[in-house]
Amino acid sequence: MPRHKGFLAAAALTALAVLAAASLFVGKYPLTLSGILSGEEMQVRVFWTLRFSRTLLGVVGGFCLGVTGFVFQTVFRNPLASPDIIGVASGASAGAAFGILFLSGAAAVTLSSFGGALGAVVLCLALARLDPSGKNSTIVLSGIAVHALAQTVLMALKLTADPEKQLASIEYWIMGSLNGVSLSSMGPALLIIPLSCLGLCLLHRQTLLLALEESEARMLGAAVGRLRLGILLLATLGVAATISLTGLISFVGLLAPHAARLLTRDNRTGTLLLSGLLGGCILTGADLLARSLGPTELPVSLFTSLLGAPFLLWLVFKGGREV
Secondary structure (H helix, E strand, C coil): CCHHHHHHHHHHHHHHHHHHHHHCCCCCCCCCCCHHHHHHHHHHHCCCCCCCHHHHHHHHHHHHHHHHHHHHHHCCCCCCCCCHHHHHHHHHHHHHHHHHHCCHHHHHHEEEEEEEHHHHHHHHHHHHHHCCCCCCHHHHHHHHHHHEEEEEEEHHHHHHHHCCHHHHHHHHHCCCCCCCHHHHCCHHHHHHHHHHHHHHHHHHHHHHHHHHCHHHHHHHCCCCCHHHHHHHHHHHHHHHHHHHHHHHHHHHHHHHHHHHHHHHHHCCHHHHHHHHHHHHHHHHHHHHHHHHCCCCCCHHHHHHHHHHHHHHHHHHHHHHHHC
């Protein structure tokens, strides 16, 4: 890794470590290092049952969203691509709503959300395979159709929900929050997310091949259809596992890769890793603000959207000037 990229990675890693340390101690119930080390019962309980799991999810989940955002943008050759381009987020929302209405317990809702995300993506890719050309545009159109279907299912589930309890729970989940997670509820996601990120890092060269024109990629020996399917499914596993725990978190997968590319000016492995580190910084920092600025906890997406919406407008105007 070139020297300037090593410096950027070290700076991002340091920022993430500082934010993670702050996340462990900042909140409505104040924690102190001396209180935890001395074994004070309430401080130790809050640390392990609330703060540690929440911080871990912010770091690991943000890293995953940054890495997968980089992959989606590269594979689809679209700077505005996101996981919902193939229906991940909308499928997760419908799955979570189903879990809230018909199942019991946070773990069941998480599993239902995960299943909804994977189901939406499998349906999207199955529809795309009906077109033998296997073009990116076909996958995008299939994703739009699946997104519309999932939104219809979500709307129907909302209509059957109890307005005072279930509907509020569905809306709160959709807004996104790291509140209420625990090591036990994270369960298999803690295994799926790192494995997904590791696999995407190892397949980085193959991902870059998919950024070429399909004819060029085939001339270089890439089995474009199978390669794209495998990489998208691997990225989907990570995203689905993350948002099944956090709810919908806007813009992290858009902001982090763009910021990394602006800093490194390329698409190499160091940029992929930097995307993950910046994603962890964004999600952990947004969660810190969400639980610190108001009398009650605010949705994390409120802060990621405040950062992401101006950045999205900047991308649009920048693209317009370059045309």
